[in-house]
Amino acid sequence: MKTKAAVVYETGKPIEIEELELDGPKDGEVLIRYTYAGLCHSDVHISHGDLEARLPMVLGHEGAGIIEEVGPGVTRVKPGDHVVCSFIPNCGVCRWCATGQQAICDMGATILEGYLPGERFPFTGPKGNYGAMCMLGTFSQYATIHQNSVVKVDDDLPLDKAVLVGCGVPTGWGSAVNAADVRPGETVIVSGVGGIGINAVQGARYAGAKNLIAVDPLQNKREKAMELGATHAVGTIEEAADLARQMTNGNGADKAVVTAGLVTEEIVTGAFDAIGKGGTVVLTGLNKLSVQNVNIPGSIMTLFKKTVKGSLFGDCNPTTDIPKILGLYQSGDLKLDELITRTYSLEQVNEGYEDLLNGKNVRGVLVHEH
Numbered sequence: 001m002k003t004k005a006a007v008v009y010e011t012g013k014p015i016e017i018e019e020l021e022l023d024g025p026k027d028g029e030v031l032i033r034y035t036y037a038g039l040c041h042s043d044v045h046i047s048h049g050d051l052e053a054r055l056p057m058v059l060g061h062e063g064a065g066i067i068e069e070v071g072p073g074v075t076r077v078k079p080g081d082h083v084v085c086s087f088i089p090n091c092g093v094c095r096w097c098a099t100g101q102q103a104i105c106d107m108g109a110t111i112l113e114g115y116l117p118g119e120r121f122p123f124t125g126p127k128g129n130y131g132a133m134c135m136l137g138t139f140s141q142y143a144t145i146h147q148n149s150v151v152k153v154d155d156d157l158p159l160d161k162a163v164l165v166g167c168g169v170p171t172g173w174g175s176a177v178n179a180a181d182v183r184p185g186e187t188v189i190v191s192g193v194g195g196i197g198i199n200a201v202q203g204a205r206y207a208g209a210k211n212l213i214a215v216d217p218l219q220n221k222r223e224k225a226m227e228l229g230a231t232h233a234v235g236t237i238e239e240a241a242d243l244a245r246q247m248t249n250g251n252g253a254d255k256a257v258v259t260a261g262l263v264t265e266e267i268v269t270g271a272f273d274a275i276g277k278g279g280t281v282v283l284t285g286l287n288k289l290s291v292q293n294v295n296i297p298g299s300i301m302t303l304f305k306k307t308v309k310g311s312l313f314g315d316c317n318p319t320t321d322i323p324k325i326l327g328l329y330q331s332g333d334l335k336l337d338e339l340i341t342r343t344y345s346l347e348q349v350n351e352g353y354e355d356l357l358n359g360k361n362v363r364g365v366l367v368h369e370h
Contacts, residue, residue, distance in 0.1 A: 005058045005123070005140035006349045007130065011049030014350050015059060015139075020125040025071030025144050029116065032083065032145055036163040037138035038062030039344070039352045039364040040195060041261050042286070046112075046133060047353075050262070050288050053112040057131040058123055059349075060366070061087040061111075063138025064163035067150070076147045082155050084326075086318035087111070087134040087167045089148035103313035107148060111135055116146055138166075139349060141368050151322045160343075160365060161336040164195075165325050167313075168363060169336070171284060172199025172259060173325060174314015177207050179282045180255040184208030189240045189253045190230070191271055192260030193221040194356075195339070195363040196284060198228060200257045202334055203314075205229030211247045213240045218359045228335055237270030244274055252276030260285045265293045272296045272308065280307040284314070339363045 007018045025031050043059045045051040063085040067077050077083060088111065090102040097105050107117070114131020115121050121129035122144035123137060130137075137143045153162055176182050176190070188209040190200045193216040204212050205228070214225030214233040222233035234240050244253040256271040256279070263285040271281045287293050294308065301308070316322075328334040341361040344352040352364045 001142065003140050003142040004346060005137065006060065006346060007056050007058055008047045009056045009127065011047060015047060015353070017347055018125055020058070020123050020130060020140070022142055023122040023124070023144060025069055026120070027072050028074060028147055029071040029144050030067050030074055030077060030147050030150060031069040031142060032065045032150070033068050033142055033370065034063050034065040034138050034140065034368050036064050036160045036368065037366040038163050038166065038168060038195070039356055039361070039366060040167050041356065043133060044353055044357065045286060050286065051112060052289065053133070054114055054131045056127050057114050057133055058137030058140050059133050060138030060140070061134035061136050062163060062167040063136055064159040064166065068142070074147045077150055077152050081152050082157065082159060083150040084153050084162050084322055085136050085138060085145070085149055085166045086151055086322065087136065088313050088318070089135065089146055090318055091148050100317060102317040102319065103315055139346065139366060141370060151318055153323065153326060157326060157330070160367070161329070161340070162326055163365060164336055164339060164363060165322050168195040169199045170316040170318070170321055170325055171314045172196040173203035173334070174316040174321065175257045175259065175282050175284045175311050176200045176203035178315035179309060179311035180257050180280055182207035182209050182255055185210045186254040187211040187244050187247050189213045189215060189237070189244060189256040189271065189274055190225070191215045191237055191240070191256060191258045191267060192285060193225045194259065194261055197259035198224060198339060198362055200259050200284070201225050201229050204257070206333060211244070213243055213253070215240045221359065221362070224362050228338065237267065237274055241270070241274035248276060253279060255280050255282070257282045258285055263287050263293055265295055268294050269296060272306065275306060277304045278306070280309065283308065283310050340365050343367050345369065
């Protein structure tokens, strides 16, 4: 079948809308009709070359839709099911899945190559084989993806909101709740309030942070953080560190979650300096794989018993955490509607990313028309 998709052919060039051929589902695969896709910063990292991916690639890794068809051996879903896609697949049987660490499932090894197990490329077009971002390619009307990448959700959940729980919401939420292990009464800093950071704010609030300081240079982001649970919002990490020390008899923050769009050495050092004895810094945001952006004094780390750790997907297990987080949305404990600043058509994808990079959006959502 044919499908219209947003493709990156060359880093630094605009995303192009292309009609591609799509192969149907084979063993373990499903055909999905995407209804919504989230505009997440990681796709910009691909188009800008911050993350090296195999090109050409159909972009989009935050998606929700309806299963149209299933291939042989599919047991997780059936045609007609409403699903949220998980940007890291989960096989359930590798060492990582089996120990409750689905976020680093071995199947995730090829998410930047964009092919399904066995070097299979369901998307083809004028330039041959096209990869799919995170093996999903949610900026396409349809895609053939592996059943390990989908999580069934309740039919009555609005997919235009649920779509955000495929990447941005659990990544931010879990960075605070799982990776930072925020506890009631703690002082927490969230550095960078975009689509990920705003959910780190929500997670830290729900986990019981007493003082929750959001850091962002943009006033609209600071205001949104205050709306969704921050107790303070400032423009710089230095201001946040001073505030944290005032609140803790000079110690500093218990936890700092770094969710900036592009994580620099200055940002990491600022977060490290802002935490006190026994504190933890969680690095969630990215930079180029070759950039050495962590340069901190080891003796201070030792003497003050500080921890710096990386977190992927908020250390979440999608098969359980996606439904759990959606349950918190249904009960009013987590806000999703308020995160969506604007919606875009597939043809407006470049405009959507300009708005993201210009700081206009907390989260933009792409609406597929069929």
